[in-house]
Amino acid sequence: MAEAANAQDLYSGTKEVAESHQFDETKLAAWMEANVEGYEGPLVVRQFKGGQSNPTYQLVTPKKKYVMRRKPPGTLLPSAHAVDREFRIINALYPLGYPVARPYGLCMDEEVVGTIFYVMDMVEGRILWDGTLPDSTxxxxxxxxxxxxxxxxxxxxxxxxxxxxxxxxxxxxxxxxxxxxxxxxxxxxxxxxxxxxxxxxxxxxxxxxxxxxxxxxxxxxxxxxxxxxxxxxxxxxxxxxxxxxxxxxxxxxxxxxxxxxxxxxxxxxxxxxxxxxxxxxxxxxxxxxxxxxxxxxxxxxxxxxxxxxxxxxxxxxxxxxxxxxxxxxxxxxxxxxxxxxxxxxxxxxxxxxxxxxxxxxx
The missing domain is CATH 3.90.1200.10 (Aminoglycoside phosphotransferase (APH), C-terminal lobe)
Incomplete structure (x- = not known):
């Protein structure tokens, strides 16, 4: 079970934004101000450790936390990293009461953070990485x-x-x-x-x-x-x-x-x-x-x-x-x-x- 415990530590939580995934945070804050209902800065950006495909960020404000998913920078395989499709399915399921995070907005303007992205609610709870659930009865x-x-x-x-x-x-x-x-x-x-x-x-x-x-x-x-x-x-x-x-x-x-x-x-x-x-x-x-x-x-x-x-x-x-x-x-x-x-x-x-x-x- 030690390897799985290490996986929980390895993938859980946030870290400083990797150098290759940094962007102009003032531009993102301005977009949030204009597009996210109820947004109030200032904004602090962290990067989640897990999720190797689309870089995923925790957006922390004094009153609320959000999550941003974006396409990674660089040359990509055709049709990969379709965060616009992710946003569409979440946006369709949320009104039905299916358990997904509340979607706030999709940005197709690559000038904001360098690639397209969307912002959704930060759902507070447990993300478990070990299928054996060693800490449960x-x-x-x-x-x-x-x-x-x-x-x-x-x-x-x-x-x-x-x-x-x-x-x-x-x-x-x-x-x-x-x-x-x-x-x-x-x-x-x-x-x-x-x-x-x-x-x-x-x-x-x-x-x-x-x-x-x-x-x-x-x-x-x-x-x-x-x-x-x-x-x-x-x-x-x-x-x-x-x-x-x-x-x-x-x-x-x-x-x-x-x-x-x-x-x-x-x-x-x-x-x-x-x-x-x-x-x-x-x-x-x-x-x-x-x-x-x-x-x-x-x-x-x-x-x-x-x-x-x-x-x-x-x-x-x-x-x-x-x-x-x-x-x-x-x-x-x-x-x-x-x-x-x-x-x-x-x-x-x-x-x-x-x-x-x-x-x-x-």
């Missing part, structure tokens, strides 16, 4: 996991057309488009030849399970992308909507399920795979968690999970390869980004293993 762990899965199901149950999200993504063929997207990113950032990735690039698009539906998808739903109530087992804000779009809810949910099947050594953020007796620990088994999700969404079951696990590991390998490319280009935000390089090959092998279970020739 078994009953608390169970309640947190139940809150997580219900909040996720609630997202997939949102009527996205009524929420005003027409055009936020394409209807249908989500898996095919995602495979194409991450294949393209992987190739654009490729640093070595990985045979399993080549085999997956060939097999995955030809074997997509039928029956795909379309809902809002988060794209990276996990414990450390949400704020829990300070004392209750309740999700009060879901964060980091950069990858959100319209797509296949099972792809989205099965990515979250990777926590139950990923090797413990894949990440330093606490793996529930390292726990021998989930029941005694208070954490639902994968089968129980799937049953909870199905109960909340009216599904009878989730077949084809082996394919989805293969797809999600492949997608994650593509995402991490993109981060490696940004490290190489000098535009990655997090100090730990380089360690992602060691994860790509094991993820490719993991994906290939599940793809073979789903029928890929071995």
């Amino acid at each position: 078994p009953a608390e762990r169970r309640a947190i996991y139940e809150a997580k899965v219900k909040t996720f199901a609630d997202l997939h149950n949102v009527d996205w057309k009524k929420a005003g999200l027409e055009g936020f993504g394409k209807e249908g063929d989500y898996i095919a488009r995602q495979i194409h997207r991450w294949t393209k990113q992987y190739k654009a950032s490729e640093t070595m030849h990985i045979p399993e990735m080549e085999q997956l690039i060939e097999w995955l698009p030809k074997n997509i399970p039928p029956g795909e539906t379309t809902t809002i998808v988060h794209g990276d739903y996990r414990l450390d992308n949400m704020v829990l109530h300070p004392t209750e087992s309740k999700v009060i804000a879901v964060l980091d909507w950069e990858l959100s779009t319209l797509g296949d809810p099972i792809a989205d949910f099965s990515y979250h399920l990777m926590n139950w099947v990923m090797p413990p050594g894949d990440s330093a953020r606490g793996s529930i795979m390292a726990i021998d007796d989930l029941k005694a620990w208070g954490i639902p088994t994968m089968e129980e968690y799937v049953a909870m999700y199905c109960a909340h969404t009216g599904r009878k079951g989730l077949p084809e999970l082996d394919y989805y696990f293969a797809y999600n590991a492949f997608r994650l390998a593509g995402i991490l390869q993109g981060i490696i490319g940004r490290v190489r280009a000098g535009t990655a935000n997090s100090a730990n980004a380089e360690s992602n390089a060691a994860r790509v090959v094991p993820l490719a092998k993991f994906a290939a293993e599940y793809a073979r279970r789903a029928g890929m020739p071995g």
Whole structure:
């Protein structure tokens, strides 16, 4: 558990703004004065430690705290870091009562801080980085996991057309488009030849399970992308909507399920795979968690999970390869980004293993 505790320390809280992410704070203060209801300076800017993709800042004023998310500076991959899309989805969900931070404004004028950005409320609560929840009781762990899965199901149950999200993504063929997207990113950032990735690039698009539906998808739903109530087992804000779009809810949910099947050594953020007796620990088994999700969404079951696990590991390998490319280009935000390089090959092998279970020739 020591590594996970270190992860909590490493990613939690704020720091001085990194030199590469500094900007003219007087311009931001002037924009806040003109665009954020109730804003009163003076303004102090801090940078959050976590979140390596879009630089995220805490904006502190005498009466209130805000959060700013911005595109990173430098040369970026096409369609990456779409903070304008993040703002749109938060702006659509907030009026529905879905747990997101209150959005205050989007600025498309790059003259203010150097890149486009948006400002939202600072939701005070707990962000936990260790999925084993070592500081909680078994009953608390169970309640947190139940809150997580219900909040996720609630997202997939949102009527996205009524929420005003027409055009936020394409209807249908989500898996095919995602495979194409991450294949393209992987190739654009490729640093070595990985045979399993080549085999997956060939097999995955030809074997997509039928029956795909379309809902809002988060794209990276996990414990450390949400704020829990300070004392209750309740999700009060879901964060980091950069990858959100319209797509296949099972792809989205099965990515979250990777926590139950990923090797413990894949990440330093606490793996529930390292726990021998989930029941005694208070954490639902994968089968129980799937049953909870199905109960909340009216599904009878989730077949084809082996394919989805293969797809999600492949997608994650593509995402991490993109981060490696940004490290190489000098535009990655997090100090730990380089360690992602060691994860790509094991993820490719993991994906290939599940793809073979789903029928890929071995």
